[in-house]
Amino acid sequence: MASKMVETVVRSLHMPVGSKEDLVRQVVETVTDAATQEGVILSRKNTVAVPRALPRQHGIEEEAFEQQLRQALHQATGVQLQVMLYSEEVGPEHPLCSLCALTAGKNAQNSIVLVQGETPPAGV
Numbered sequence: 054m055a056s057k058m059v060e061t062v063v064r065s066l067h068m069p070v071g072s073k074e075d076l077v078r079q080v081v082e083t084v085t086d087a088a089t090q091e092g093v094i095l096s097r098k099n100t101v102a103v104p105r106a107l108p109r110q111h112g113i114e115e116e117a118f119e120q121q122l123r124q125a126l127h128q129a130t131g132v133q134l135q136v137m138l139y140s141e142e143v144g145p146e147h148p149l150c151s152l153c154a155l156t157a158g159k160n161a162q163n164s165i166v167l168v169q170g171e172t173p174p175a176g177v
Contacts, residue, residue, distance in 0.1 A: 061170035064091075065156045068107075068163045076111045077121045081129045083165055088130075093169065100135040101126060102153040102166040108138070139166065 066087045068079060080103060088095055101122070108118040115138055123136045139153040141161040149168070157164035 061168065063152060063156045063169070064093075064167045065158065065160070066165040066167060067160055068165060076107060076113060077118070077125050080107075080122055080165055081125045084126065084134075084167060085129055087167065093167075095130050095132045095134060096169075097133050097135075098170060099132070100137050100149075100168040102137045102139045102149075102168060104141055104153075104157070104162055104164065105138045106141065106162045 064087065066083050068083055080101070084095075084101055087093065103118075103122070105115065108115055119136050119138060123134070126132075126134045126136070137149065137153075139150040140147060141154050141157075143151040143154050145151070153166040153168070154161050156166050
């Protein structure tokens, strides 16, 4: 009988603090640099989670940011990655957001979280 292992790997990728450059480009570079350095193979099952505070700090509307980031990541990687904005608050209502906030640790306001593997829907 064949067995199937489901594995999820979560990484916190820290953004440079205080940078005023294009946020979408900065997130894409952070993700692609980390993938290259760590030999990570990105797939459509991966989620790039960005704290809600980042687009707010840059004066960018959340939906527009998500759409721009999704397109830019696809263009840079050739893979349709999932994009999620996570809340820095931990609570049972949003387990994936809580996982991202806990993974980011003390730097949750400027950390991108890369979730590799099967993930539940963002609202679950």
